[in-house]
Structures are given as C-alpha cells and as structure tokens.
Amino acid sequence: MARxxxxxxxxxxxxxxxxxxxDEEGLAALSTRRLAAELGVSGPSLYNHFATKDELLDAVVDSVVGEVDLSMLGRDPWPEALRAWARSYRAALVAHPRLVPVLASGPGRRPHALRLADAVFGALVDAGWSPGEATRIGxxxxxxVLGSALGSFAGGFPQDAAAYGDAYPHLGQAHLLAERQQQVDEGAFETALDALLIGLRAKFPAGARTQDQGSARRRKAGRSASSGAS
Known part of the structure; x- marks a missing residue:
C-alpha cells in the first residue's frame, strides 16, 4: 500500500x-482555509477533529497553558510557590503574546486552564488563606501576569530622540527604552511581583502564619529524610 x-x-x-x-500572522489569520494550506490538506478534513474554529482556538490556548509549571504549588511555601508559578505562567504567555486576549476571557472549559486555577486556589487555601481571599489573590x-504579557511598555516608545524634545522634559532618555525592551519589561514585572508578595505577606492571617511555618518545617524535614534515604 502506498504511503x-x-x-x-x-x-x-x-x-x-x-x-x-x-504566532506569525495573528488571530485574524486563523481560518480553515489558511490552516488547511499550512497542513497541506483539504479544509473539510479538519472538521473530523474540530467542529468549530472556537473549539480549535480553545485547544490552542489550552496547549499553551499546559506549558505552565504547577509543580511548586502545594509543595513550596506559598510566597515562593506563587513567585515561581507566576514566572512560569508569564514565560509561556510571552512566547505567544497574540493569544493573550483570548486567555483574558477566563478558563472556560479548557482542562489545563481549570487545572491551573484549581492548583493555585488549593495551594492558597491549604496554606491558610480563606476561600474568598484565595479567590481574590488568584x-x-x-x-x-496577563497584563505584563499583553504588550511591551518599553517597546511602545519611539526610538527617535527628536520625537520628545522640550515638550516632554522628563522623557529625555525615553528613546532608549525600545532597545532595552526585555530588560525593562521583565524588571517591571519582577518589581510588581515583589511588591505584591510583600503586601500579601503582611496581610497573611496571623493564625495561618503558624500553620504555614509548621507546614514548611514538615516539608523541609521530609526532603531531608528523603535525601538521607537515597
């Protein structure tokens, strides 16, 4: 039989x-005809796998969310877990920024997105936050994360120094922002993340603080025991 x-x-x-x-052409470029051409197949053959474009788009978005590392949630102390998770989440979205507007609508029925929400909420509640607080923190x-991945602050400034002049006396170095885009944008995200976690630590319920510290000690003891047995 011929292959x-x-x-x-x-x-x-x-x-x-x-x-x-x-990634290459934007959300508006995605169509049955364009996708069939990309795959070298006929358009109708795609409907054997996805009944609608929305169903396909959900699968695409969920595949990206599935790249986010959730392993630290429920394992590490909640501040460190939130920090590592947020960095992983942002990295996945920054790699595919044109999908961020679709993600902003919420998890819907996407399995990976619901698993992510469940893991974040569960880790916070287990750490001692109330369900209402855990929802708001999530x-x-x-x-x-979504806001920082939606677009580049630094990349939006003209690189022409003459565009600013005397009319904008505090923007004398703004023409340099675009060439330092990654440094500025990542630095802004890390600054916001630091401030957010500092605020949450201060707000952490006093009764739960002891519980969280005890859980951290038990996790550390468990890791030490595992290392000694290996």
Missing part, C-alpha cells in the same frame, strides 16, 4: 499548526 503523501492529521498536529499561524496574580 500517504502528507502525514496523517492528528489533534496535536493541527493545534501546533494553528499556533504557528497565530485573580490579582492573573491580572498581573
């Missing part, structure tokens, strides 16, 4: 191709 000219379609192959189209962390 097929093109590799057989799969859920994973379609999602990867759709993500490439979005929301504000999400606002920070």
């Amino acid at each position: 097929p000219r093109n590799p057989l379609l799969s859920h994973e192959r379609i999602v990867a191709a759709a993500l490439r189209v979005i 929301a504000l962390m999400r606002y920070l």
Whole structure:
C-alpha cells in the first residue's frame, strides 16, 4: 500500500499548526482555509477533529497553558510557590503574546486552564488563606501576569530622540527604552511581583502564619529524610 503523501492529521498536529499561524500572522489569520494550506490538506478534513474554529482556538490556548509549571504549588511555601508559578505562567504567555486576549476571557472549559486555577486556589487555601481571599489573590496574580504579557511598555516608545524634545522634559532618555525592551519589561514585572508578595505577606492571617511555618518545617524535614534515604 502506498504511503500517504502528507502525514496523517492528528489533534496535536493541527493545534501546533494553528499556533504557528497565530504566532506569525495573528488571530485574524486563523481560518480553515489558511490552516488547511499550512497542513497541506483539504479544509473539510479538519472538521473530523474540530467542529468549530472556537473549539480549535480553545485547544490552542489550552496547549499553551499546559506549558505552565504547577509543580511548586502545594509543595513550596506559598510566597515562593506563587513567585515561581507566576514566572512560569508569564514565560509561556510571552512566547505567544497574540493569544493573550483570548486567555483574558477566563478558563472556560479548557482542562489545563481549570487545572491551573484549581492548583493555585488549593495551594492558597491549604496554606491558610480563606476561600474568598484565595479567590481574590488568584485573580490579582492573573491580572498581573496577563497584563505584563499583553504588550511591551518599553517597546511602545519611539526610538527617535527628536520625537520628545522640550515638550516632554522628563522623557529625555525615553528613546532608549525600545532597545532595552526585555530588560525593562521583565524588571517591571519582577518589581510588581515583589511588591505584591510583600503586601500579601503582611496581610497573611496571623493564625495561618503558624500553620504555614509548621507546614514548611514538615516539608523541609521530609526532603531531608528523603535525601538521607537515597
């Protein structure tokens, strides 16, 4: 039997191709016709895997969310866990910034997104935060991560020094921001994350503080015992 000219379609192959189209050309470029051309297949064959474009887009978004590391949640002390998780979440989104507007609508029924929300909420409640506080903290962390990944602050400034002049006396160095985009944007995110966690530490319930410290000691003791047994 002759081998097929093109590799057989799969859920994973379609999602990867759709993500490439979005990364390179934007959300508006994603269509059945464009995706079929990318894959070298006929348009109708895609419907065997995804009934609608929205269903496909959900799968693409969820594949990116699935790249976020959740292993520290429930394992490390909550401030360190939130910091490491937020960095991983932002890194996944910065790699695919054109998907951020879709993510802003919420997790919907996407499995990886719901798993992420469950892990963050559970880790906070287990640490001693009330369910209401854990919900609000999860929301504000999400606002920070999505907002920082949505676009570049530094990249939005003209690199032409003449664009500022005497009319903007405090922006004499603003033309340098664009070439330092990564440094400025990552620094802003880390500053906001530091400030947020400092504020949360101060707000952490006094009764739960002892519980969290005891949990940290037990985790450390468990790791030490594991190291000694290996």
